Structures are given as C-alpha cells and as structure tokens.
Amino acid sequence: MKHVFGPVSSKRLGQSLGVDLLPMKSCTWNCVYCQIGRTKHYVTERCEFYPPEEILKDIRDALQAGTHIDWITFVGSGETLLYKGIGYLIEEVKKMTAIPVAVITNGSLFHFSEVRSELLLADAVLPSLNAGSEELYERIDRPAPGFTFKQHLDGLIQFRREYKGKLWVEVMLLNGLNDSDEALNELAAAMKQVAPDMVHLVLPTRPAPEQQVVLPDNERIDRAVAILSTTAPVLHPAKGNMDLSNATDLLEAVTAIVFRHPVQETELMAAMLAVFYGNKEQTERTMQELFGSGRFSTIEQAGEAYWIMRS
Ligand code: SF4
Missing domain, CATH: 1.10.10 (Arc Repressor Mutant, subunit A)
Incomplete structure (x- = not known):
C-alpha cells in the first residue's frame, strides 16, 4: 500500500495508522530538525498529488486487515495540507469508520480560509509553533519566501476560533535555539493567543540528516514545561514505543x-x-x-x- 503505513505506536496517538498524501519531499518549510532531509525546492501551491480514490482504497484495505487502530493520522512527506482535497478524504474516511482522524501539519497554510475549512471534520489537528518571534521562526523553520511569523500566528489564532475539535500544538524544543527563558516566554505569549487544548513538547531524538541539532538538557526541558504550562496542559516529551506485533511482513x-x-x-x-x-x-x-x-x-x-x- 503506497499511501498507508503502520499502525505505529506513539504516546500521543496510541496505535496510529499513518496516511501519507505527498511525494517526498513537498514542504513550505525547511526546518533545521527535519528528519526527512533538506527541502531542496519549496512547494507552496496546493495540489491533488494523487487521485483521492487511490488513497481511500489503501485506507479501506488497511482497515479491512482488522488490526487495532486508535487513530487514522494524515501526515505527509512534507506539509500535509499541501494536498488539495484533504477535507474530502476526511469526510470519506468518516463514512468508512468511527476511528478518529488526526492531521499533523506545520500550520503554515492556515491563513487560507479554504485550508482551515477542509479541517473542520478532523477530530484532532496537530500544528507546529516552535518560536514566538519572527527571528527565531526564520532560524528554526526556515520558511519559503513570503511566509512570515505573523501570518503563521494569525492563521493559528483564526483556526482556533473556527475549529471545535482538539487542537494540540506541537513545539520542537531545540538546544540553543528556543530553550532559553527569553525564547520560551515569547513562545508562551504567542501560545496564549492560540489557546490550544494541549501543548505537545517534542524533542529531536532522531537524527536530522541535514543539520546537527542538539537535545536540550533536562533542566531546560523542565523549564519549558513550566513556562508553557501557563498556556495549556503540556504533554511531557517521551519516546514513542514502536509496536510491530500486528505486522504481517x-x-x-x-x-x-x-x-x-x-x-x-x-x-x-x-x-x-x-x-x-x-x-x-x-x-x-x-x-x-x-x-x-x-x-x-x-x-x-x-x-x-x-x-x-x-x-
Ligand atoms: S514542516 Fe515538517 S516536513 Fe516540513 S521541513 Fe519542517 S519538519 Fe520537515
């Protein structure tokens, strides 16, 4: 199955069946911590990269295999919402199964109202917010030209107003970049405006092929949890447990x-x-x-x- 992988086990989403909607690698950002390599060419135009029926068939086949799945998670080899028509896919999955649907995204396209409205049926949306200032946003996320921090933050705030599901904002904590008190306080100020249901603090525990990013020490992790907890409950970072027990091959x-x-x-x-x-x-x-x-x-x-x- 070309578009579906797992289910993989994670602390955040239990047994999660991943659905990849993009050709490798299609992204609006070029994060220093990206695990799938450098963004050689930014992609900023939304497109139906694969026929929706092909993707839905893969999901249907995976569901028919009968393995236990807690979430169906749309996540891409890049920025998930570049797939134009994700709203239709979510709608069709909801007709197939009662398993909740999550979407992992960098959130960089939330300033477009049609993107926000495609997500309204999802049960959980997990966008990124790694910085509370334009300068750090540029250094960490390295967006395509024309994408600004203000646009990103305004998009998240607007999405929160319209979206009734669970909004879990992901923060990648990076040693020497966003783990100082100053950076965390700026981030908390931005996060307060978004008002997510939860903050998921994550760490660069896997190697990033392009850049040598460094894990924050425990004192900085605890400090980040303390500062960000003033905005929403914070999920403490932990490694996911891989589960291969349902694998047939x-x-x-x-x-x-x-x-x-x-x-x-x-x-x-x-x-x-x-x-x-x-x-x-x-x-x-x-x-x-x-x-x-x-x-x-x-x-x-x-x-x-x-x-x-x-x-
Ligand atoms: S948004 Fe995700 S896929 Fe895109 S560069 Fe950042 S980490 Fe990589």
Missing part, C-alpha cells in the same frame, strides 16, 4: 517506518523482542536478516545507533 513494516524517519536500534530491538515473546535468539536472528536485506544502513548520534534507508 516484518521487513515491509520496518521499511515503511525507517523510510519516514531514522529509528533507534534499541527501540527496534525492543519492538522485535515483543513480537517474539522475549526470545533473544530469534530477535537477533531476525534483526540480522532485516539488516541483511540491504535496504538499511546505520548512523550514530549521541552514542546511539539509528537505522536509516540505504541511499
């Missing part, structure tokens, strides 16, 4: 995940151990077989090995 399941972001080897090993009920020998043998497929290579960051796709 381990090689394809692992490929689908590693294709989208680097995976810590220890996390993969833990998920595999669960598949084989704690049998270490079988786990190690399977890990070797997967690696022996030639699809993957490894890189190291902060002493941890990560699986990435072999280029």
Whole structure:
C-alpha cells in the first residue's frame, strides 16, 4: 500500500495508522530538525498529488486487515495540507469508520480560509509553533519566501476560533535555539493567543540528516514545561514505543517506518523482542536478516545507533 503505513505506536496517538498524501519531499518549510532531509525546492501551491480514490482504497484495505487502530493520522512527506482535497478524504474516511482522524501539519497554510475549512471534520489537528518571534521562526523553520511569523500566528489564532475539535500544538524544543527563558516566554505569549487544548513538547531524538541539532538538557526541558504550562496542559516529551506485533511482513513494516524517519536500534530491538515473546535468539536472528536485506544502513548520534534507508 503506497499511501498507508503502520499502525505505529506513539504516546500521543496510541496505535496510529499513518496516511501519507505527498511525494517526498513537498514542504513550505525547511526546518533545521527535519528528519526527512533538506527541502531542496519549496512547494507552496496546493495540489491533488494523487487521485483521492487511490488513497481511500489503501485506507479501506488497511482497515479491512482488522488490526487495532486508535487513530487514522494524515501526515505527509512534507506539509500535509499541501494536498488539495484533504477535507474530502476526511469526510470519506468518516463514512468508512468511527476511528478518529488526526492531521499533523506545520500550520503554515492556515491563513487560507479554504485550508482551515477542509479541517473542520478532523477530530484532532496537530500544528507546529516552535518560536514566538519572527527571528527565531526564520532560524528554526526556515520558511519559503513570503511566509512570515505573523501570518503563521494569525492563521493559528483564526483556526482556533473556527475549529471545535482538539487542537494540540506541537513545539520542537531545540538546544540553543528556543530553550532559553527569553525564547520560551515569547513562545508562551504567542501560545496564549492560540489557546490550544494541549501543548505537545517534542524533542529531536532522531537524527536530522541535514543539520546537527542538539537535545536540550533536562533542566531546560523542565523549564519549558513550566513556562508553557501557563498556556495549556503540556504533554511531557517521551519516546514513542514502536509496536510491530500486528505486522504481517516484518521487513515491509520496518521499511515503511525507517523510510519516514531514522529509528533507534534499541527501540527496534525492543519492538522485535515483543513480537517474539522475549526470545533473544530469534530477535537477533531476525534483526540480522532485516539488516541483511540491504535496504538499511546505520548512523550514530549521541552514542546511539539509528537505522536509516540505504541511499
Ligand atoms: S514542516 Fe515538517 S516536513 Fe516540513 S521541513 Fe519542517 S519538519 Fe520537515
């Protein structure tokens, strides 16, 4: 299935079936922490990149497989809302199933009323807000020319007024960029205007291919939680637990995940151990077989090995 991956397990969305609507990589931003690589050419025009029936067929097939799914999550190889017609897809998914629908987006297109209205049927929308000033927004998100911080913030505020579902704003906390008291206070001031239901604080725990971004230390993470908690409840950052127990083909399941972001080897090993009920020998043998497929290579960051796709 070309457009669907998982379900993958995450702290925020439980067992989440991912639906990718975009060709790699189509984005309005070029974030320093992006896990899927540099934005070589900005894409700012919305487009129906794939026929909606093709995407809906993949979702229908995944649902018919009968695995447990908590959320159907639209997330792209770039900025999800560049897919023109996402509102129709959400509407059709709602006819198929009662499973709630989430949309992960950078929120950069919220200043367009037609984009906001396409999301009104989603159960949860998770946009990004990483900075509280134009200067930091430019340094972290590195948007396409013409995209401004004011436009981004105004779009989020307007969306909040119109949207009745759950608005969970994601903040990527980056050492030396937005983890100072000054940056966090600016961010909190902006966040107050958006008034989300929750703030999801996330960390750059996976390597970003282009830039060496650095994890904040625990003191800064606690400080960020304290400052942002003045705006909304804050979900403390934690690593997601990968779950491969429903995978019918381990090689394809692992490929689908590693294709989208680097995976810590220890996390993969833990998920595999669960598949084989704690049998270490079988786990190690399977890990070797997967690696022996030639699809993957490894890189190291902060002493941890990560699986990435072999280029
Ligand atoms: S918005 Fe997402 S996909 Fe686009 S550059 Fe930033 S992290 Fe990467």
